[in-house]
Amino acid sequence: MILLRKLLEENTKAYAGMSVSGTPVLTVVNSRAYKGASVSGSPLYTISGNKLYAGITRTGKPLATLVGDLIFKGIAVSGSPIAKLQGNRSYKGISPSGTSLVTVPSGDIVTLFAATYHVLFE
Numbered sequence: 001m002i003l004l005r006k007l008l009e010e011n012t013k014a015y016a017g018m019s020v021s022g023t024p025v026l027t028v029v030n031s032r033a034y035k036g037a038s039v040s041g042s043p044l045y046t047i048s049g050n051k052l053y054a055g056i057t058r059t060g061k062p063l064a065t066l067v068g069d070l071i072f073k074g075i076a077v078s079g080s081p082i083a084k085l086q087g088n089r090s091y092k093g094i095s096p097s098g099t100s101l102v103t104v105p106s107g108d109i110v111t112l113f114a115a116t117y118h119v120l121f122e
């Protein structure tokens with residue numbers, strides 16, 4: 001039996017590197033990011049607008065900020081970005097070349113944002 005809650009949730013998965021199958025790095029449901037495939041318990045991150053916060057909070061100093069297709073650590077949006085988003089993949093630094101950090105088959109930007117930070121700093 002399928003629960004109605006499962007049908008109504010927007011559930012997107014992020015995979016390490018170029019992979020698009022296997023065990024996900026993160027699963028995002030309604031702007032909350034959970035480790036692996038599990039979507040229960042306390043989330044690792046919460047995304048609010050273009051900012052990524054630890055746990056369930058949506059206030060205070062963010063862990064990362066998304067500006068266009070660039071991710072900056074913390075709140076500063078100048079200088080060198082920590083990652084660049086390109087389509088359904090993310091890359092370390094500003095250049096979209098080399099091996100991708102994370103792949104999100106659905107192309108969901110919120111999932112890509114959270115998973116990229118997670119891969120770089122956790």
